[in-house]
Amino acid sequence: MNKYTILIADDDENLCYLLKEELVNEGYIVDIVYDGKDAIEAIKKKNFDVVLLDLEMKEVSGEQVLKFVQENHPDLQVIVLTAKSEIRTAINCIKQGAYDFISKPYEFGQLAVTIQRAIDHHKLVIENKLLSAKIASTPNKIIGESDSIKNVISLAEKSAKSNSNILLEGETGTGKELFAEFIHKNSDRSEKPFVAINCASLPDQLIESELFGYEKGAFTDAKSSKQGLVEIANGGTLFLDEIGELSLALQPKLLRFLENGEFRRIGGINTLSSDVRVIGATNKNLMEEAENKNFRRDLLFRLNVITLTIPPLRERGKDVLLLSNYFLEKKSPVRSRKKLSPEAEKELNRYNFPGNVRELDHMIERAIIFSDGDTIHIKDLNVPKEDFDFTNFIESEGKLLSLTEMEAIHIRRALELNNWNRENSARALGISQKTLYSKIKSYNLR
Numbered sequence: 001m002n003k004y005t006i007l008i009a010d011d012d013e014n015l016c017y018l019l020k021e022e023l024v025n026e027g028y029i030v031d032i033v034y035d036g037k038d039a040i041e042a043i044k045k046k047n048f049d050v051v052l053l054d055l056e057m058k059e060v061s062g063e064q065v066l067k068f069v070q071e072n073h074p075d076l077q078v079i080v081l082t083a084k085s086e087i088r089t090a091i092n093c094i095k096q097g098a099y100d101f102i103s104k105p106y107e108f109g110q111l112a113v114t115i116q117r118a119i120d121h122h123k124l125v126i127e128n129k130l131l132s133a134k135i136a137s138t139p140n141k142i143i144g145e146s147d148s149i150k151n152v153i154s155l156a157e158k159s160a161k162s163n164s165n166i167l168l169e170g171e172t173g174t175g176k177e178l179f180a181e182f183i184h185k186n187s188d189r190s191e192k193p194f195v196a197i198n199c200a201s202l203p204d205q206l207i208e209s210e211l212f213g214y215e216k217g218a219f220t221d222a223k224s225s226k227q228g229l230v231e232i233a234n235g236g237t238l239f240l241d242e243i244g245e246l247s248l249a250l251q252p253k254l255l256r257f258l259e260n261g262e263f264r265r266i267g268g269i270n271t272l273s274s275d276v277r278v279i280g281a282t283n284k285n286l287m288e289e290a291e292n293k294n295f296r297r298d299l300l301f302r303l304n305v306i307t308l309t310i311p312p313l314r315e316r317g318k319d320v321l322l323l324s325n326y327f328l329e330k331k332s333p334v335r336s337r338k339k340l341s342p343e344a345e346k347e348l349n350r351y352n353f354p355g356n357v358r359e360l361d362h363m364i365e366r367a368i369i370f371s372d373g374d375t376i377h378i379k380d381l382n383v384p385k386e387d388f389d390f391t392n393f394i395e396s397e398g399k400l401l402s403l404t405e406m407e408a409i410h411i412r413r414a415l416e417l418n419n420w421n422r423e424n425s426a427r428a429l430g431i432s433q434k435t436l437y438s439k440i441k442s443y444n445l446r
Helices: 013-025 036-045 062-072 084-095 108-133 147-160 176-185 204-212 251-260 286-291 297-303 319-331 342-350 356-370 390-394 403-417 422-429 433-442
Strands: 005-009 029-033 050-054 077-082 100-103 166-169 194-198 237-241 277-282 306-309
Touching: 005 013, 005 036, 013 029, 029 036, 036 050, 036 062, 050 062, 050 108, 062 077, 062 084, 077 084, 077 108, 084 100, 100 108, 147 176, 147 306, 166 176, 176 194, 176 237, 176 277, 194 204, 204 251, 251 297, 286 297, 319 342, 319 356, 356 422, 403 422, 403 433, 422 433
Parallel strands: 005 029, 005 050, 050 077, 077 100, 166 277, 166 306, 194 237, 237 277
Antiparallel strands: none
């Protein structure tokens, strides 16, 4: 059974003691407070799944606690413990957002059923939030029979059983997020959320607010408090894609969280905590980035307790056709599944796929759309021609070009081959769009 956490807030010490004993025997983690003020402080500092809340407490009432929960932790499920004389008040609490109420003296079997339903509801709320925000997706199967990919799968299965942070290295498009989902699904955290964020896709302030949340009034548009992804992922896995793009200003805040699981929302003064496993992914050499002072060395050592390197598609041999047929089966119309001609298969085996599995996926999808009949031919694949003279590339008027000059020429060539489409060019170059934009600006490419 998963260790779900319950907070009992009731000024009846004997009832709290007996209730805690029964709930612990059922496998729950239970905290007790005897006043509403202490309940609010406990909720500020720790993530709970359910609160069992008495309405009549001395300093701060249960209704005030419920109001705090609804304004700051709306996903938290509250079950009101009420005397029969307070039934009308309890019903009002339901209208204000409480999950349910139980009359005292309670029957433990009924309370246990209500708690389980509240937990199931809490899980459903989190899952819906993840789905609507598109920060979690159903993982695809890892396809591959080559020794290189089977070796990484084996290491990923072993790594999943630990709670250590993991760093996934590999070129763009190799399937790092797929491996992160695979690790999560094979871990003890599999029933908790898998939450992903791309560190290169948002500016610093947005990344910080997405990760750690913010308090009401923290900035102009903060009309209510918002939970961060580290809170939503509590008990589960947080996937930080393209972590090498994280700014130096944000890296210390992530480091602090990795060290002790503690963080503060933007505009907040309370220290919160969350238990998540962090999986980072990068297409950069973070050790080199650390040498160049672009990435904190202490953060790198916190992240790469386990490092897995995902091989590029060009090193996976027979997996190219295996993946091609998988994408054909997945994307072809149900009644007219398409197949590759022998020549098309040879062409796919010849090409080195700088954009890796993602490029192959898009290539097959495009070929399905534009091909005639049920067979895909070479012309339908539109495989880029690789007829570039490398000697001319490194020499100009008999002189060797500098690395900077070579990079500028190479980036311009990638842009031209992709009709200046930055997303496709970045994918082909194995860098993020953010990095590509910086290079275009630095080299004044037009």
